[in-house]
Amino acid sequence: MEKFRPQVKDISMFREIAQNMVNPMELLREAISNCHDAEAKAISIIVYRNNIGKFIIEIYDDGKGLSKSDVHRFFNLGDSNKGKLGIGEKGLGTKIYFKSDKIILQTQTRSGEAYKVTMEHPWELLCNNTLPEYEVETILPKTGRAGTCVVIEGYRINNPEKYFNFETIKDYVLWFTAAGSFKTYFANCTELHKYIHNMQIAPRIFIEDKINNIKEEIAGTHQFHPPQEKPRIDPCELIYKRSVNYCRHFGPYHRATNINGEYVSFQMYGTVSGTNCRRKVVKLKQGESLRSRFGVYLSKDFIPFTKKVNLMPDLNFNHYHLLINSQAFELTADRNDLSNQSDQKVKWVFDEARKIIIEDIIPLADEGYFSLRKSEEIEYMVREKQKQLENRLDSFDKIEDLLLDEIPISKRPDNESQVALLLCQTQEQKNI
Template identity: 25%
Template sequence: MTSTDSTKIKPKVHDLSTFKQIMESRSHPLDMLREAISNMMAPEVKASELKIQHYSHPEHNASFILKDDGIGMTYTEDTDNPGRLDRFIGLAFSRAAGLEADYWGWKGLGSKLMLNCNKLVLETWTGNNKDKFIILNIINPRNSLLSEPPLAPDYYLTQRESLPSDTKGTKIEVLGYDGGQKMYSIDEIERYLYWNTAVGITKEINHKPRISLKVNSEEKELEIGYKFITPQFLLDGKNDWRTVVIGEPISKSNKVVIDGNDKEINVTLKGGFTLDTGKFGLSPHRYNTGLRLSVKGIPYFQFPFYEYKGKKFQQYKDLCSFVVECDEIESKLNLDRSNISNQMGDDPAVKAFRKLTSKCFDEFTESSSYKEFEKNRKKEDERNKAAAVRKRQSALSKPDQEYACIESNGEIKLIHRVPDKSEMHTLCIFWKLEALGKLPFENFITWEHTKKDGIDVIASFQIDDESSLENFVPVEFEATFENYINHGHNPKQTKCIICWEINNKAVLRKIKDYLFYYDVDDTSIPVYEIKSFPEIRIHKYSEVS
């Protein structure tokens, strides 16, 4: 018999490779600020003031300074009892690892985003004279970790006795962030902070430190709290129906079985929608529309709106600003907290979350404010349609409005208004002339028209009695001949071009006043200009009314 030995082993982690992957795992370049603020604003830090500064460093260019007056950091070098600086330097010291952590510290990975810089300088002190004042320098972390293979940056830790001039808290200088290549405006950073970080927290919190943001010489204080849509009022004091807000947050819950244990999933929907998006600065380009997921109050990212809103809520995404809160989904977030892992899979917690969110939207559609909006929106749509018709009627009856007409034997027969860059108007005029037998062709029959990509019409035509019949061939219609070239049509797939007018006839070979040839790619295509057809005349409304 062969003897077999079993040995207990531990998996090894290549820390540098992991650091590199975390540093590169971000959905937005400013995600570093999101994680830094989560650390600084955590209730456990007890900071009364936070300062965020963005400036151009004389050596490293675009840089950040992050400062708080909280409890500071300690360094223990004990993995079983890590200090705050141990957690900052190390990897995955968090609740996910079974350790005690701050309110928002789930994975213990966020601080690694700060390593995407040319140099990091950290100064910290607890305010206790028994504790050392600590200075940490990390040299060239970005280039070291992004190299192939990744190299370890140089870490220099200095500990000294505290001085009377030292202040409690932590200051982190992130010099040459992201290579120092991009300077952000104060509006760009403020917008990101409110829509993606704890500065825009969606829940009420007891601990609200003062937060100041400074970009170069411009500075402002930021009021903590999400920028929700708020009710709007008319001059008579009544609610403006164009803005609809969830008054009392809508909450749903359900129990699911995970690994044999019952777990309750709680979902709360907040926010609203508005036709007056400019009042709230809503724009898809600002990433502040649709639906955002908030975990423990932090609005992390946008959800695919139409997959979560249910079937009853019918408003367009870019009119909406909703937040769905669900703390139980925290463990399901992916590495950079930009989405839910396995979002479309069979995870019971995720599936329950999706269904509960849809139910919240369904309940919202039953509210009186939503139903009132639907009623008023339909009325406004009808009024707008009527106004649009009146506007068209007014334009058509202006004395100088031009019309294409047939003039024969002293009689003027109105065909259609002159096309205004409209291919459909061109087709309309041509088809009326075809029906009246007024086309300068020996024969022409329209068999089919399509709005789809490709040539507009399939037709049969004969130019004159000496020409052969072109049967079931592609004919392209344009308002102007130049559009045919601009649209990139293939000349070899076109047997005839019909347009209202030709702006530059010099590029064509003239046969008659209304008939030209376009010679291109060893192909000659007949080009007809409708406005020059023999019996076509252009008259103003005042002449034909």
């Protein structure tokens, strides 16, 4: 009997990983995750076109840099030194950089190792069934300049400015990357520090869009609107004049247990808020709505990765902005969905999270936010009925006289309400 070892076609796998991205912005997610793992306190993202018109994305960090073995892991497939509980343990993420004309990596460790790495024409070579090569050059270190810079030249997407401009970069970074983590809300949970690095640190993020000449520094934490339970009136709003500016926070909730001797926990934080508040913490893409963006999100490493609709039994789920984190969650290869939904640990997380939502969060939201909305709806209905009555009375006053002496009615009605008013008026005249 013969034995065979399964073969791995590296070239096609590299190509498939780079090609099968759900969203081109995932490139930033991978880059920032690496910066975060490198313990960076500052991350810069710069986009521009070079002197020959190629679109360039640069990501800098001031982290601990890459050793030579780390450089090889950066380019290898399925080669990662991250802990098994981390979000990027599969070593696949940076391969999406390969869908480009050129990759330049320059890095320096805190001990003084410094390298410049260049990969030419990676996407063209992969499409021709050739595995691209990279050159590693040892360079002189610069004093106090530890960190890494990745330059991606000629990223192969149509209209890259549509995806990579200041507003879309800022929104994506703060919602779906390690620079938009909500871990700082749980920094006091000491038991989490063994699973999540730098719980109390939020990096500074610098975004520069040289094409549109916009740059800004932002705090690297997930965006929740500040609490606002006594909202001001919005004079432009027709019905929900106050509730559009309402915002209430929930959490932090932290629950833990042991399942088959294994520690399992989850963390939850979020808000319920009006339209104006939700609009201030999001930049919607063309065709995207507040309803499609907001709701309940699952997270790992405190980074949201997918929405979970059935955890919120409220039809008004889109008014909530709730994030549930658990290191028990395992992600699909593209990191856009949950791969172990049937796991006993995950089921426990869902059951407990749903219990908090139903027994704690929804009643408080009903008592405050939705009660305010209901009262505003009633006020609006009363105002509208009053307005309709005033319009009817006004139109009644403008009815022409019939000028018929033998008929007590002196107006020509044109609806049932006016007939009723005229009959009442006739009865009053008879009584007189």
